[in-house]
Amino acid sequence: MILCVAVDDKMGMTFNRRRQSKDALLRKKLLEISKGHRLYMNNYSAKQFENVSDYNIVVDDEMLDKACDEDFCFVENLPIKGYEQLINKMFIFRWNRLYPADMFFDISLDDNNWILDSAIEFEGNSHKNITMEEWIRYE
């Protein structure tokens, strides 16, 4: 699967079961990069995409168990470590801000399994600077 997550400066994802932040242009970017693929997300995330049509969004709380190689999974509030072996690419969106966090992105980027392949920066709707990093497996 191709994993997509958004994190803060300390790799936080949620606080008190709520996403740290959201941005309309990040969602747009997510739809762009996943075009032509299935885009899995759970019911929590799907609320952000209620007005979106013409994309292959699949809402399923068991998405990490069901996604295939080329499927995108947008994960906001789930531990991911147990599925690391099933991930062949990751898009990590960085808010470039610090938020409170009690759940963190739990895949280590320091253990040499992953390398940063590219990064772009874009201005969000309410965020001055969002970085989209593409990480691929280090073979």
Next chain:
Amino acid sequence: MNKIKKSLIAGMLLLVIVLSIPTGCGIDDSTYKYTSKDMYSDEMTDVSNSESEKTVNTSTEDTTRLTDNTNVLSGQNAIAITQIPEYSGTPYVVINNNIPQFSDTDLSNVSYEYYGELDRLGRCTTAYACIGKDIMPTEERGKIGSVKPTGWHTVKYDIVEGKYLYNRCHLIGYQLTGENANNKNLITGTRYMNVEGMLPFENMVEDYISETNNHVMYRVTPVFEGDNLLANGVQMEAKSVEDSGEGILFNVFCYNAQPHVTINYANGDSAEIIDETVTKPDVTAPQPDITVPQPDVTVQQDNAAATQLQPQDDGIPQQTDGSVQPKSQSDTVQVWVSATGSKYHSRNDCGNMNPDKATRMSEGDAINMGLEKCSKCW
């Protein structure tokens, strides 16, 4: 102007309610609601608040809140110092399962703000606001150095980021309500509490409001022990209004602490904790190379053909040469270093830097050179 108008309306509301309260008697909840409705007849709507109903104040407590400024929302609701666990290395702890203790009548989809009167010792009490985009600042922050909050000392330590132990901490952050030198909104707070404790929550609330145009009910209460002049910390509560807390909901206590510094909360005196058993890392010592080979990483600006990229005001500066070779996660952060300075920066024009002579490198390399993080631009 809009903000002033809202403050005036809030003040009028308080005045009307105070005048309507019979001496020595409580006011029933319906009177308060009626007054509020009357003032905001066309604008204000009730907001369901199932989670705070569990802890809603009695009507008598509401009366106290509105008539006794020194206890506005704090006397009844503020966390007792004895309920707070001792600081143990994390900048904040959760209170009451993150459920704030707002009453239904606190919540509004019309912006307002209130700053409690200083107490008999000159200490800040509670500040609260229903924050909407219309009262958020549109200008850069002004000067606040004229305010000397209780317990204030100008004291510097090398171990503190930015050197200064104490900041003038906004109870309600400038980014939320645009208050500058308001002495009812500034307390003496450690750098650590300001940056690691309060700022993340302020960021989260600011971004939520900016993105949704919704309102957030927000309250910050400094917690003092006895007659101490320095707060032990601040209680921060927030709840998003239009979605009944689905977007923002927290109740936390941020410690007014600073790692490696001991603080006398009675008067703000402080001293560095010298631990002979701990050896500070020698940042000038040569660091081992990371031997894992990494491919070039192309950094592209979205929708742009240009390869000569400019730094951004905030966030991670972009590359000038179009590529970086990250060795680890920390090394993906790129910084700017001036020709002569002792700091590294997030942008190449911080302070008096000459952007033309600034150079790019990873944060790790900057630290290895013995440079310190600039407190102005990070």
